[in-house]
Amino acid sequence: MQIINAQFLKSSSKLSECEEYNLNEVAFLGRSNVGKSSLINTLTNNSKLAKKSQTPGKTRLINFFEVSFSDKKRLIFVDLPGFGYAKVSKSQKEEWNKNLEYFVKNRGQIKVFLHLIDARHDELSIDENLFLYVQSFNKEAKYIRVFTKIDKLNQSQMAKLKNKHKDAFFISSLKKSGFSNLLEFLAQYGI
Ligand SMILES: Nc1nc2c(ncn2[C@@H]2O[C@H](COP(=O)(O)OP(=O)(O)OP(=O)(O)O)[C@@H](O)[C@H]2O)c(=O)[nH]1
Numbered sequence: 001m002q003i004i005n006a007q008f009l010k011s012s013s014k015l016s017e018c019e020e021y022n023l024n025e026v027a028f029l030g031r032s033n034v035g036k037s038s039l040i041n042t043l044t045n046n047s048k049l050a051k052k053s054q055t056p057g058k059t060r061l062i063n064f065f066e067v068s069f070s071d072k073k074r075l076i077f078v079d080l081p082g083f084g085y086a087k088v089s090k091s092q093k094e095e096w097n098k099n100l101e102y103f104v105k106n107r108g109q110i111k112v113f114l115h116l117i118d119a120r121h122d123e124l125s126i127d128e129n130l131f132l133y134v135q136s137f138n139k140e141a142k143y144i145r146v147f148t149k150i151d152k153l154n155q156s157q158m159a160k161l162k163n164k165h166k167d168a169f170f171i172s173s174l175k176k177s178g179f180s181n182l183l184e185f186l187a188q189y190g191i
């Protein structure tokens with residue numbers, strides 16, 4: 001399966017400003033700088049689609065992208081601000097967190113939560129409870145862990161991680177590896 005077309009639709013700062021697209025949505029969640037925007041660019045084979053940066057906190061809005069698969073089905077990717085980003089004022093951070101939280105809790109179109117985790121740091125407390133948190137308000141949507149930056153691991157670290165997280169996906173946007181399984185999985189949600 002491939003994505004044959006991808007286009008930016010809209011950026012919004014909060015749920016009330018978001019539009020309805022009548023398509024299923026995939027939310028890209030994870031710490032700031034984990035590689036959410038890079039993953040969207042790699043999946044869509046368009047390095048300029050989602051804005052990425054070496055500086056954490058690049059994505060500050062809720063960004064919608066429509067993607068079309070080779071079977072003509074369509075899906076929405078939602079690039080979100082990272083959580084845990086500290087280098088803004090406290091009030092700004094609280095405002096973002098409130099908007100982000102309200103969005104993920106109340107956006108019924110989200111059918112898949114992709115939780116991106118840096119493969120080198122798979123046990124951070126900030127990531128630990130996300131599954132339980134998502135479950136607490138949305139039991140229907142699928143929750144999946146995606147380990148990013150696997151190019152930074154050696155073979156034995158990689159084997160250990162895969163053994164520990166049997167249902168997860170393992171990707172590198174730098175090396176463009178690990179995507180075909182993830183694409184097959186996501187394509188199931190296209191309509
Ligand atoms: N080595 C390596 N670097 C990566 C990979 N994916 C992303 N990066 C780098 O990590 C940095 C952050 O990537 P982004 O995609 O902007 O991260 P983000 O999660 O969208 O960050 P925020 O928008 O701040 O929440 C950039 O410098 C990317 O080039 C990867 O698979 N391997």
Ligand SMILES: [Mg+2]
Nearest residue numbers: 036037058059
């Ligand atoms: Mg981003």
